[in-house]
Amino acid sequence: MYKNPPAAIAFSEGTKVPEEALKEAIRHFEDFYEEVFTELCQYGELEELHVSDNVGEHLMGNVYAKYHREKDAETALAALNGRFYAGKKLRCEYSPVTYFRAGRCRQYDEQMCNRGGYCNYLHLKHVSRSFTKSLFKQMYEDYPEYRKRRHEYRLL
Numbered sequence: 001m002y003k004n005p006p007a008a009i010a011f012s013e014g015t016k017v018p019e020e021a022l023k024e025a026i027r028h029f030e031d032f033y034e035e036v037f038t039e040l041c042q043y044g045e046l047e048e049l050h051v052s053d054n055v056g057e058h059l060m061g062n063v064y065a066k067y068h069r070e071k072d073a074e075t076a077l078a079a080l081n082g083r084f085y086a087g088k089k090l091r092c093e094y095s096p097v098t099y100f101r102a103g104r105c106r107q108y109d110e111q112m113c114n115r116g117g118y119c120n121y122l123h124l125k126h127v128s129r130s131f132t133k134s135l136f137k138q139m140y141e142d143y144p145e146y147r148k149r150r151h152e153y154r155l156l
Contacts, residue, residue, distance in 0.1 A: 001085055002032055002051050002061040002125075012053055012117050033127060034135060040065050041139045043079060044072020045146035050100055053125040055117030064095055068150065100124070 004012075005028050007021035017025075029051070037049055045068040052062040067073040073094070081092040097103045105121035107113035117123065140147045 001063045001090065003086065004061070009055060029125060030131060036063060037135045040076060041143060043076035044069055045150065046139065048100060051125045053123040054119060064100065
């Protein structure tokens with residue numbers, strides 16, 4: 001779903017990239033991330049949203065969303081499957097990975113992965129905590145029932 005700009009691909013492969021091109025790649029990704037996050041919130045309370053930074057064909061640009069309720073994931077899957085984004089048809093499916101930390105490449109997280117973007121473990125694009133926090137705050141402002149539902153769930 002996400003198409004990395006050339007500067008981001010070059011950077012992820014260890015090539016030196018001009019600072020301005022790198023800043024533009026970050027802006028490009030954050031715009032995409034915010035757009036997708038906002039769209040996915042319509043279907044239910046998100047817990048996590050990740051985007052693959054791998055360049056292998058089977059992982060490139062994949063977006064992984066984890067909802068608080070399975071029912072919301074079902075709703076999102078039904079609503080999004082077959083829709084188009086950036087001229088490409090979306091193919092949505094459930095992921096067997098529910099704990100994304102288990103599927104991550106720890107070497108990549110430590111900037112030591114020698115397999116590069118073709119690694120079969122997830123290389124997840126970095127999203128700053130402050131940016132993520134602002135998106136979740138906006139989600140709870142736009143959908144106050146999510147916070148209320150979660151509070152009620154904890155009382156059970």
